Amino acid sequence: xDRNKLKDKQWRRRKTGIRKRIxxxxxxxxxxxxxxxxxxxxxxxxxxxxxxxxxxxxxxxDVSVDQGGNCDAATAxxxxxxERASQAGITAxxxxxxxxxxxxxxxxxxxxxxxGGLKF
Numbered sequence: 001x002d003r004n005k006l007k008d009k010q011w012r013r014r015k016t017g018i019r020k021r022i023x024x025x026x027x028x029x030x031x032x033x034x035x036x037x038x039x040x041x042x043x044x045x046x047x048x049x050x051x052x053x054x055x056x057x058x059x060x061x062d063v064s065v066d067q068g069g070n071c072d073a074a075t076a077x078x079x080x081x082x083e084r085a086s087q088a089g090i091t092a093x094x095x096x097x098x099x100x101x102x103x104x105x106x107x108x109x110x111x112x113x114x115x116g117g118l119k120f
Contacts, residue, residue, distance in 0.1 A: 025047070027092075031045075033106055035105055040057065064076065078108065078115075082116020085113075091118065
């Protein structure tokens, strides 16, 4: 099996295992993170209604970053997401790391969201 296919298969398996345990409710929606090589994306989701309540990503004009694939960009995205979530009336979330290790950019985004006022 090709190495990239194997890595993708392993990532999808980790992601599925996490999603079995975490479910976003209206009172405590799910904050999910996706990390690509160039950018980082985060959104707050109500799984019951199937709606995205707030989102932020490193390639938006509102999030001012020079390069989207580093910890500084992840911190900016976390702060912007916390700001948008508080405007939507969201204070507590369940963190879904989406199969990625809680390390580096994912951790930087989570810490910045906590500093912005989200509880998880």
